[in-house]
Amino acid sequence: MEEQLASAAVNSWKIVIGRIDHAIAALDDEQFQRQIAPGKNRLFYLIGHLTAIHDRMFPLLGLGERLHPELDEVYVTNPDRALPDSxxxxxxxxxxxxxxxxxxxxLEALTAREWLQKHGAVSDEDFAKDPTRNRIAVLxxxxxxxxxxxxQAVLAK
Amino acid sequence: MEEQLASAAVNSWKIVIGRIDHAIAALDDEQFQRQIAPGKNRLFYLIGHLTAIHDRMFPLLGLGERLHPELDEVYVTNPDRALPDSxxxxxxxxxxxxxxxxxxxxLEALTAREWLQKHGAVSDEDFAKDPTRNRIAVLxxxxxxxxxxxxQAVLAK
Structure with a gap:
C-alpha cells in the first residue's frame, strides 16, 4: 500500500514534467525569448529556473551531486535579464x-521508507520535532x- | 508508514490552498476584476473556476454531494466574460x-486504504486495468x- 502511495507522488511529478517537455519541444529560439506577460519573465528564464531548482533536488534528496550548479547565478540568484543567458x-x-x-x-528507485526519511536541508533535531520534513514533502x-x-508559461506569446 | 504518505499529499493540498487563501484575503472588489494579463482571465474567473473544480471533488472522491453546482455554467463551461458574474x-x-x-x-478523514480506492469517474473494469486511477491521483x-x-494569479495587477 505504501509503495502505491509513493508511486502516485512520482507519477504526479512525471505528469507535470511531461507536460512541460511537450510544451518546450516545439519552441524555437525566438519563441524561447517570449515573455509570459509584458515586462515579466521570459520562457527561457522560467525553464532555466526550473532546471536549476530540479538540479538542486539531487543533493537535497540525497541522490548524489547536482549536474549543473553553474545555472544558479543566472537563473536563481538573479532575476530575469539581470545577466545575459549563459x-x-x-x-x-x-x-x-x-x-x-x-x-x-x-526518484523511481526510492522506496516508501526512503521517501519518509528527512530531506537534506533539515537537521536531525528539527526532523525529530517535525517528521513531515521528509523527501516526499520536497517532491x-x-x-x-x-x-x-x-x-505562467502557457501565457507567453 | 502509509498514513504518513497520505498525510503528505493532504498537507501539500493544504499548503497550496492556504497560499491562495492568503492572496485573495487582501483583494477588494476592484482588484478581483483584474486580468492576469491583457485579454486573459480575470482573478474573479480564476477563483470561481477553482472553487467549482474543487466543489466537484466531493462526488468525484465519494465524499458526498457538491455544494455549488450553479458555479459551473459561468466558471467552467464558459470562458471568462462569456456570461456576467453570477x-x-x-x-x-x-x-x-x-x-x-x-x-x-x-480529505483529512480518509485512510491510506481509502486513498487508493478508485475515484468516481472510472469504472470498476477500467480501475482493474489501471489501479493508479485512485483518489490520491485526483488529489x-x-x-x-x-x-x-x-x-497565473500572481501576475495580475
Whole structure:
C-alpha cells in the first residue's frame, strides 16, 4: 500500500514534467525569448529556473551531486535579464531533459521508507520535532512549483 | 508508514490552498476584476473556476454531494466574460472558503486504504486495468491544477 502511495507522488511529478517537455519541444529560439506577460519573465528564464531548482533536488534528496550548479547565478540568484543567458536555447533544452531524466530515474528507485526519511536541508533535531520534513514533502513542493510556473508559461506569446 | 504518505499529499493540498487563501484575503472588489494579463482571465474567473473544480471533488472522491453546482455554467463551461458574474466578490470569497474548508476536513478523514480506492469517474473494469486511477491521483492532480492557476494569479495587477 505504501509503495502505491509513493508511486502516485512520482507519477504526479512525471505528469507535470511531461507536460512541460511537450510544451518546450516545439519552441524555437525566438519563441524561447517570449515573455509570459509584458515586462515579466521570459520562457527561457522560467525553464532555466526550473532546471536549476530540479538540479538542486539531487543533493537535497540525497541522490548524489547536482549536474549543473553553474545555472544558479543566472537563473536563481538573479532575476530575469539581470545577466545575459549563459547557454543557448538548444543547450537549455538538452540540460532540462538531462536533469529531469536522471532525477526521475533516481526518484523511481526510492522506496516508501526512503521517501519518509528527512530531506537534506533539515537537521536531525528539527526532523525529530517535525517528521513531515521528509523527501516526499520536497517532491510534492517541487511538483507544485513546476505547475505554478507551467501556468505562467502557457501565457507567453 | 502509509498514513504518513497520505498525510503528505493532504498537507501539500493544504499548503497550496492556504497560499491562495492568503492572496485573495487582501483583494477588494476592484482588484478581483483584474486580468492576469491583457485579454486573459480575470482573478474573479480564476477563483470561481477553482472553487467549482474543487466543489466537484466531493462526488468525484465519494465524499458526498457538491455544494455549488450553479458555479459551473459561468466558471467552467464558459470562458471568462462569456456570461456576467453570477455572484458578488464577497460571495465568491465566502464560497471559496466554504468549499475548501469542508473538502479539506473530508480529505483529512480518509485512510491510506481509502486513498487508493478508485475515484468516481472510472469504472470498476477500467480501475482493474489501471489501479493508479485512485483518489490520491485526483488529489495530486487538483493540487497541481490549483498551483498552475496560482502561478497565473500572481501576475495580475
Amino acid at each position: 547557454i543557448s536555447a538548444s543547450d537549455l533544452k538538452r540540460i532540462w531533459s538531462e536533469v529531469n531524466n536522471r532525477l526521475t530515474t533516481a 510534492m513542493s517541487r511538483t507544485n512549483h513546476a505547475s505554478f510556473h507551467a501556468g | 455572484i458578488s466578490a464577497s460571495d465568491l470569497k465566502r464560497i471559496w472558503s466554504e468549499v475548501n474548508n469542508r473538502l479539506t476536513t473530508a 495530486m492532480s487538483r493540487t497541481n491544477h490549483a498551483s498552475f492557476h496560482a502561478g
